[in-house]
Amino acid sequence: MIALVDVNNCYVSIERLFDPSLCNKPVIVLSNNDGCAVARSNEAKALGIPMGAPAFQYKDLIIQEKVNVLSSNYPLYADISGRAMNLLAEFTDNMEIYSIDEAFLYFDGFGKHFNYYQIGEKIRRTMIKGLGLPVSVGFAPTRTLAKIANRFAKKYPHIGGSVCVLDTPAKIEKALKKTEIGDVWGIGRRKNLRLQAVNVNTAWDYTRMNDAYLRREFGVLGTRMKYDLLGERAVQQADIKPKKSIACTRSFKDMMMDKNELKERIATFTATAAENLRQQGSNANMIGVFLQTNRFREEMPQYNPSFIFPTDFATSSTIELNKFAQKALDIIFKPGYRYKKAGVILMGITPDNARQTKLFYADNPKHKDLMQAIDAINSKLGRDTVTFAIQDRKDKWKMRQDNLSQRYTTNWDDLVRLKCF
Numbered sequence: 001m002i003a004l005v006d007v008n009n010c011y012v013s014i015e016r017l018f019d020p021s022l023c024n025k026p027v028i029v030l031s032n033n034d035g036c037a038v039a040r041s042n043e044a045k046a047l048g049i050p051m052g053a054p055a056f057q058y059k060d061l062i063i064q065e066k067v068n069v070l071s072s073n074y075p076l077y078a079d080i081s082g083r084a085m086n087l088l089a090e091f092t093d094n095m096e097i098y099s100i101d102e103a104f105l106y107f108d109g110f111g112k113h114f115n116y117y118q119i120g121e122k123i124r125r126t127m128i129k130g131l132g133l134p135v136s137v138g139f140a141p142t143r144t145l146a147k148i149a150n151r152f153a154k155k156y157p158h159i160g161g162s163v164c165v166l167d168t169p170a171k172i173e174k175a176l177k178k179t180e181i182g183d184v185w186g187i188g189r190r191k192n193l194r195l196q197a198v199n200v201n202t203a204w205d206y207t208r209m210n211d212a213y214l215r216r217e218f219g220v221l222g223t224r225m226k227y228d229l230l231g232e233r234a235v236q237q238a239d240i241k242p243k244k245s246i247a248c249t250r251s252f253k254d255m256m257m258d259k260n261e262l263k264e265r266i267a268t269f270t271a272t273a274a275e276n277l278r279q280q281g282s283n284a285n286m287i288g289v290f291l292q293t294n295r296f297r298e299e300m301p302q303y304n305p306s307f308i309f310p311t312d313f314a315t316s317s318t319i320e321l322n323k324f325a326q327k328a329l330d331i332i333f334k335p336g337y338r339y340k341k342a343g344v345i346l347m348g349i350t351p352d353n354a355r356q357t358k359l360f361y362a363d364n365p366k367h368k369d370l371m372q373a374i375d376a377i378n379s380k381l382g383r384d385t386v387t388f389a390i391q392d393r394k395d396k397w398k399m400r401q402d403n404l405s406q407r408y409t410t411n412w413d414d415l416v417r418l419k420c421f
Contacts, residue, residue: 001116001139001167003105004146005088005123007081008134008154008162010101011039014080015070017132018408018416026067030055033251034071034402071401075382075410080131087130091123104143120163140166144228147185148175148203172231176204186225191218203229246284248273249343255294259333262291262342263326267390269344270325274318275378277346278371283314285348287321289328294340305332314350317367318374318388321346 007013011029016022026043037053047065049058062069081100089095094106120137127135138149145166153164166172182192184203200206207229214222224234248269266289277284290306309324325344374386406414
């Protein structure tokens with residue numbers, strides 16, 4: 001059996017750990033530059049605030065209902081997430097961290113008579129006692145079914161105490177019949193529309209489809225998903241491939257026209273994307289750069305250029321990638337426009353152990369050691385402890401975070417203060 005443990009309303013729950021006054025009140029956490037809602041309390045969901053809602057569009061509702069609005073505190077969330085994963089690792093020696101608030105725990109070999117409800121309750125109690133975080137736990141024979149079980153645990157906490165176990169064919173069938181096809185892990189928007197067009201509306205409908213049709217329309221993984229939903233472990237972790245592209249994009253707080261300022265932003269975006277590239281053990285063969293003016297300011301001239309540069313060789317070196325990124329910027333930049341957004345996209349991603357060398361071009365071997373050293377220092381002492389000279393060091397481009405909470409566990413100046421009477 002596999003358990004998926006998911007922290008309920010993760011960002012909101014972490015904020016409530018250090019500010020109990022937020023409990024039982026509507027709370028939303030906003031994305032970069034205080035843009036859209038990326039986390040909502042149950043109370044905020046009940047008010048009709050959807051995921052991804054632009055804050056300015058719900059300003060009146062926020063004021064009327066006294067919704068607590070917070071800026072994303074990523075250092076705090078990452079630190080608490082690490083502590084949560086350490087607690088979960090005590091339950092099994094085989095754990096897969098899937099995201100900042102989710103992890104798969106493998107209980108293979110525990111036997112059919114193992115009481116998964118009890119272990120699920122123990123996981124929940126441990127997370128509450130150890131960190132104060134509420135979690136939902138879903139058990140099933142496969143990862144895809146564990147996702148569905150977790151969804152039911154979260155949706156019907158009054159039935160199973162936020163623990164759902166799909167351990168029999170009858171339970172699996174009942175769950176699949178109640179699960180819309182668009183809610184199945186791995187079914188994206190386009191695939192959902194294609195399936196609905198042929199009257200496949202639930203996960204159970206999907207399992208009734210012909211193998212040959214699924215293979216023809218959705219490939220081998222489409223067929224494997226069918227059997228994963230039926231309880232046969234067909235979709236393995238190895239089937240989840242590294243990202244085909246890695247992007248770093250940002251909207252600017254204020255529109256900019258200065259090319260030198262854009263050069264710094266492109267260099268910083270490239271450094272961030274390259275670090276993510278190295279973390280997954282990959283290299284890039286192409287780099288794309290784009291600029292965008294403010295499409296909401298129709299009275300202003302609009303210009304949205306992009307350019308893709310093939311690199312001379314597969315690389316994850318920030319130094320090499322930034323050379324091509326700056327060349328691309330030189331090509332697409334035009335003076336006189338007010339740019340609101342820019343971004344860097346790394347493409348043609350290949351594994352580091354499958355690098356194709358070229359006769360006349362080769363990566364500088366010193367770069368690999370240098371990048372590893374920089375990544376190690378930044379990982380230990382904090383992101384951007386070591387940067388390149390072209391990057392801003394004065395927090396000029398600091399994100400808009402008007403409602404940022406304290407970094408209670410990651411900054412000495414923000415430690416919790418107690419008043420004793």
